[in-house]
Amino acid sequence: MTETETIAYDVVVLGAGPVGENVADRTRAAGLTTAVVESELVGGECSYWACMPSKALLRPVIARADARRTPGLRQAVRGPLDAAEVLAHRTYETSDWHDDGQVRWLEGIGADLYRGHGRLAGPRAVEVTAPDGTRRTLTARHAVAVCTGTRAQLPGLPGLAEVEPWTSREATSAKEVPGRLIVVGGGVVATEMATAWQGLGSQVTLLVRGKGLLNRMEPFAGELVAEALTEAGADVRTGTSVESVSRQNGTVVAVTGSGDRIEADEILFATGRAPRTDDIGLDTVGLEPGSWLDVDDSLRVTGTDWLYAVGDVNHRALLTHQGKYQARIAGAAIAARAAGDELSDGEPWGAHSATADHHAVPQVVFTDPEAAAVGLSLAEAEQAGHRVRAVDVEISSVAGAGLYADGYKGRARMVVDLEEEILRGVTFVGPGVGELIHSATIAVAGQVPIGRLWHAVPSYPTISEVWLRLLEAYRG
Template sequence: MNRSTTNKDRRLYDVIVLGAGPTGENVAERTRAAGLSTVIVENELLGGECSYWACEPSKALLRPVLARADARRVPGLRRAVAGPLDVAAVLDHRDEIVFHWQDDNQVGWLDSVSVDLIRGHGRLDGPRQVAVRTPDGDTVLLTARHVVALCTGTGAAVPDIPGLDAVRPWTSREATSADRVPGRLAVVGGGVVAVEMATAWQALGSQVTMLVRGDAGLLPRMEPFAGRLVADALREAGVDIRFGASVASVAREDGDVRATLADGGELAVDEVLFATGRAPRTADLGLETIGLTPGTWLAVDDTCRVTAVADGWLYAVGDVNHRALLTHQGKYQARMAGDAIGARAKGEQADETTWGAHVATADVAAVPQVVFTDPEVAAVGLTTREAERAGRRVEVVDYDLAHVAGAHQYADGYRGQARMLVDTDRGTVVGVTFVGPGVGELLYSATVAVVSEAPLQRLWHAVPAFPTISEVWLRLLETYRDRHPPGRS
């Protein structure tokens, strides 16, 4: 494959993909499988944020933490895992998971699926036009016969706080790629990145303080009991959680980061991590050349076409469209969008029916997510609050996971909770949340229940194995049945 570039190099493709993270790679693979010539443009490492600075390295840091926590709850293993974690081994394994921040294997995969690669920064230069500035200073001008797909993802959103630039704060990238354990770490935020990184670095030896603005608790977008159980466990592990704490300014003095809080208090730490949300990477994509506003999220239809652009040639897939900021959802969107692009390029009608072959219905109805803390949190579909806001009539069914026989086998003193939301008009499950050790492996079954819209009467026939934690499904269904015994009007 010819990857050379020259000044005034012009190339024509059916599909141009900007961004080679998991989303962009999946779009490119699907359009190439449809017979469309495809090029992918990437300015950093192929594999994107997830592979090198998010999902993969964070879970490599968290896995030994959670495995040790599980083992300590099992009689007969406590003494065997009583000591501290081998920090060097954990960090070495993390480095291996991210291939030491080298992307040779990803390049080989692109070759195997016959997708061209141009390294450099790509910007729109008018309809169906992309200009790529390469590392050697040349420019490659690309034209798309059919589609340009923006798959550039998001970056950390850091608040505008006095002194922040001089402090050089951690974001999720630094938190997942650090080569040493800070003695004292402040984590600003209370969402998924904040709780996962607090879990990891506390277990690796940091004295962690969480500064959470407001009093909504941790994991505010999930069921409230999830945040409470995670907060309880973090405090028991030694994390100092301060709610209603806002950072007013920061400064670095004699090696310390000194954070001044809005209430006048101060905190001195070695590093400060801002886990305060994500922003779309659209500021330097040339959106202004097609009449769009740089730096904004890109609104799309259910096949990921940008709704503000005529003729349907521009797609925005993955985090950049703000539908569901999760790697697996971006890959899901990519499969739908890639197949839709292939169909439309052949002059076929895209299948835009609900749960159709080309629409990302699950972005609305059934987004699954696991938070890899101790305890784990796994959720899919609606929360109680979301159902209420949407005007859905739901019945909340709760069950204490500690009463499931499988939980007794899993751990001594198991603590957890399960919640199922039943659509009372249709008799189907529309949301599930599990909190407890090992519940991440329950999530796919919950996702299938929500996506399939299986009636509760049918779910009775899905028999869980004994003794496993999945028996909680039976207990949830029994709890609902006991409230609505047969024959009661």
Template sequence: MTDATEYDVVVLGAGPVGENVADRTRAAGLSTAVVESELVGGECSYWACIPSKALLRPVIARADARRVPGLSQSVQGPLDAHAVLAHRDYYASHWKDDGQVGWLDSIGVDLYRGHGRLYGTKMVAVTSPDGEHHVLTARHVVVVATGSRAVLPTLPGLDTITPWTSREATSAQQAPGRLVIVGGGVVGVEMATVWQALGSQVTMLVRGDGLLPKMEPFAGSLVAEALAEAGADVRTGVSVASVERGADGITVTLEDGGSVTADEILFATGRAPRTDDIGLDTVGLEPGSWLSVDDSCRVDGSNWLYAVGDVNHRVLLTHQGKYQARVAGAAIAARAQQVPLLETDRWGAHAATADHDAVPQVVFTDPEVASAGRTLAEAEAAGLRVRAVDYDLSSVSGAGLYADGYRGHARMIVDLDREIVVGATFVGPGVGELLHSATVAIAGEVPIERLWHAVPAFPTISEVWLRLLETYRG
């Protein structure tokens, strides 16, 4: 290996999370290097958030337009699949990372391409694609921001097919004639929405009793209803026993003895941390494990190792990972400069409190699902004394103007002891843009009596806030 090169901070992984850590530490005056084995910009930029939303946007726009009088008759034809995929390719930068590499260079962060592994305390060994070796040492910290990967189940016959994961589903160059999707979480329902609209016959195979199991039950029910109306075959309470590729495609055999035939099969069945080959064993940690951290994202039991984003398993969402990166960057800089952290300040710059209390998420299906904070089940499991307040979104004036035949539902979870909102879920067209108001109310712990004075504009879908508050007061 070459002689070691020293930096204040070394970051493993140049996805959105690693980029944000590097940005924050570099802005604080700390020399920073980033190691990346694939594309700078990571999963989100090329195989997840960005390409999936580029695919979904035309689908949702058409669905909205079909509900507007005077416009609906103009958008009854099929989507131009070629144009939709070209739109996706553009937003995925045609899977080239020149722009993001240039950004790293512009902020003074050194990029090392190749596979990085911890090499003992505060040391990282990098093997570049051409076999060159580098050793990087950190004066202060090493940050693990390597993200997560899709998990494939252990099934008989899996080695006879080339299954899709989220990567293939978001980067495919044509719509398969028949697509089976195993799993009913966010990836499953979003990809069902996309490929059904682009011409695939979609069959969803879901082990549980509904879609979107981590959200309020009505969310999954409304999405399942809409997918079925669009032509998808949504089956719940079923499990896959085996798969096999034959002359007619992929035969998926179910545990109940039934079968489905497909041209492609997408497994959307969970994620695992990309920590199996990054040298965790050299610092006393278990390879392939999720890394437990405190609220500053410092790995438990360490004073020099941080884990930010998916790898710490707190919240597997890009925006929360970037939030953690800002928190970690501030904490790393403060500790490097020997500035005392206010460990008791739960809403301070050095604590990722929102990961516990105010996580927002949007599922870009038709209808959209938007949630922040806790579900009713989560609040009750946490021991809170709460009340769920429900309202039919179709009764809101702005919803009816937004779309003919608007269908949707809203729920607000109120902590009765503190008289604050601790959770909110909205389902319906256009509700994603409602969500930040809920996030602010939850993160800010705004008292119900004060929310009365946040007057929603008329006639907008946001008027649902007034209706929820009126329902709560009775």
């Protein structure tokens, strides 16, 4: 190999996380030669520092909480969790941060993997610098797909660099349980990690700048999660900003806007994400380095006919499952265009149009209680100009809730479009509700009329009967 070698492919994918893998899978299935470039581990953030390790940490915490709400079982689970075993299982789920299995999968679909840093080098070209310094240029006959994801965004606080704070990566890969942990933020990462580490034995202090938690969901979601965290022993402080941090003799000291001084062993900042586009050569194709990439519904970057941005980098929905959905759409669109097919980009249910990004994005927050939502919240629906009505039901009103957990506490809301009589959004909060959200996703994505939902009969006695209670409340 020489430093100036140029290799031609039909498609070049920049980033081998779940999104990049799915783009490659679809283009290879269509017979297109595909190269995948990865600077870290094949499998990406989700496999090693996000979805998989975080859920491995959370599952024992939530299972114990459920057991403690179950008559006849609660006495058997009074003791602490075996933190060492939980951490060992988390490490197993990440394959000990080795990507051999993911590499075998990529090879199995016939894609070529290039390890190293990839940068655009003008239209339809990606320059790859390998770990040994060797450079190659990969050219794409049809498409380059940017699937580089996001990174944690840290605030510009005095003393932050010296503190060596945790981000989501350190929070999910830590080798031991900190005695005291400060979590800064009120979103998904903050609430999930507060739940996990409090359950594993940390004394967690959660500092939230805003009025409440999970502010992108219905207000009651954050309220119920905050209440449960407090009951679990966490110190939840809303309306609290962090003005400075330092590490003194190994102890983290955070000073709040009100002058409070909080000490801990570690501090986690879960204060947002930024696109990993700052050093991928966007300037060589007239785009701004470090920016989010605007795309059409086929995931093609605005103003280009060859560049795609799939997953977090387009800022549509920073969720792994939504990125994989986009990848399937993008792969199909690339293949169709390569074959010379005309795409019906305006067709709302077309195979090449990511309409769910606008209308039916589902999400589960794996706290205790779980919070799950799809579509629009009441406030979002009203802001969008829909004439809507919110229908609320306490999930404890169904028999299945009492069987699931003694003293079950949770709430459900559906946002009904009063003119079209379809659902614009649904939110569930309560133990186990993550398994309910796909039924709501089908109702929202399929625009199922309220009249038809009456004939989707929930099994008795399950928590799914909350659907019946919601419909009854709507009809009055």
